[in-house]
Amino acid sequence: MTELALVTHSTSPRGGMVHTLALAEALQAAGQAVHVVTQGDPAAGLFRPTTVPCTVLPAPPRGGSLSDRVFASIDLLSGALGDMASRFDVLHTQDCIAARAAARVRDAGAPVSVVRTVHHVDDFTTRALIDCQRAAIREPDRVLVVSEQWRRILRDEHGRETTVVPNGVDPDRFPPVTPGRIAELRASIGAQDRFLFLGVGGVEPRKGTHVAFEALARLCARMPHPPMLAIVGGHSFRDYAAYRTETLARLPELGLELGRDVVLLGTLSEADLGAWYRSADALCFPSLQEGWGLAVLEAMAADLPVIAGDLPVFREYLMNRYDALMPATGDATALARAMQEMYADRALRRRLREGGRRTVARWTWAASARRHLAVYEEVRAGAARAAR
Known part of the structure; x- marks a missing residue:
């Protein structure tokens, strides 16, 4: 089974990173070879330990405008993913920055498929960021959403058909304390x-x-x-x-x-x-x-x-x-x-x-992982047909 990359732009323990790490662990438990690629402080690593192989790339400096940081993040991620792309057949991205970086790698000729999970659509006001977000919905080979509400929003407001794969939770993640x-x-x-x-x-x-x-x-x-x-x-x-x-x-x-x-x-x-x-x-x-x-x-x-x-x-x-x-x-x-x-x-x-x-x-991560695995197989099969 070919290795899968789960890609996100930040190690911060917010929804996207929590989702990425929990899904990666559930996929690994189900037998899928998986690697997490993210940006942050390589010395600090992730916000919690994991057995999943992980690459933490240096995040861009905090200086400059929000637009500058977004585009710098895309540049850094796309460069690193380009160097790693031969290891993967699917790049599953969790945010618009990662999705744009992965699409660049694919469009440059790497034989990878880009999957994107849209957790929600941010209310950006800067035109460059609005355009970036829209492209990150349009460019992936397959777009997933975590709820029916967002499936309807992306269809009606962005013209993009999507597949619903809900989030999950680890019932044992937070054990009792004294x-x-x-x-x-x-x-x-x-x-x-x-x-x-x-x-x-x-x-x-x-x-x-x-x-x-x-x-x-x-x-x-x-x-x-x-x-x-x-x-x-x-x-x-x-x-x-x-x-x-x-x-x-x-x-x-x-x-x-x-x-x-x-x-x-x-x-x-x-x-x-x-x-x-x-x-x-x-x-x-x-x-x-x-x-x-x-x-x-x-x-x-x-x-x-x-x-x-x-x-x-x-x-x-x-x-x-x-x-x-x-x-x-x-x-x-x-x-x-x-x-x-x-x-x-x-x-x-x-x-x-x-x-x-x-x-x-x-609503467990194990159940979510099973649904993700079915999507990856569909994406791989589609890529194989297109290559023939």
Whole structure:
């Protein structure tokens, strides 16, 4: 069986890289020879250990504009992939940067097929980046999406037919932690006796952070012992500095204090991320746009009850009040009601945990890997026919 490359542009433990590494491990377990190619700090390696062979290429310098960094990243990746291409017959890319680099290698004559997973389409405003993203949807030989919602979006808005291959979760990724570790983490942010909501994904417009802050402010204004919110993450190739600054600057006028009511945990190690999932009381995930929402399944795998916005993609695998509370997307009042109900109802939290365990059992990386393997065989067969 020919080796397969999974390619992404960053080692940051965000959705694309988490997806890439978990899929690579599941493919390897299924007998597929696989190699991960990514960009970052070669000395630091990946965000967690893995048995999958991996090449970490130096990332471009942080200087210059976002456009400059994107194009530098494409240049570096395409050069490295060109040197490695003889080892692979399929380059499976996880983002627009990797997809454009792989397409360059193919178009230069390498006998490889390019598969792209579109997790979501970014709302770029720079014309060069918009064009780059559109080309990365148009150029691959096969495009995958992780949900029916994005299959419809790519068909209707981009004229591209795609194949749905959902994400998965490793039910054992985040094992239980000791009561002492839970107490230590909660004490470190002053959450000893406060209900703790966990947010995942940083302070970003797509994650609906401003909605979460407005909902939390409603609770803090009327509850004698209100909850608090801790947010994991923050690194992104996109520059959300303006949104982050503006959103955090609004905290005082909302009656919230950074460091007391809202705590920013930043980018965490794999072990620390799992420990926070196990130490919080509920996930608050009011995203305005998601390709799938890996954090939801991660939380459920860690027995953390979930609040998620009522997005079409979430309705593909969640059921309101069975495995999650699903208030109206973008509605701070509805989110505040869901947060207060989660806070007040211990029996509800127990039922959501139980429903979450059943949902996790249906969406595993092993199942996702089997569907990917079928796609790769179709792509290889198509390439063989074209070569005859």
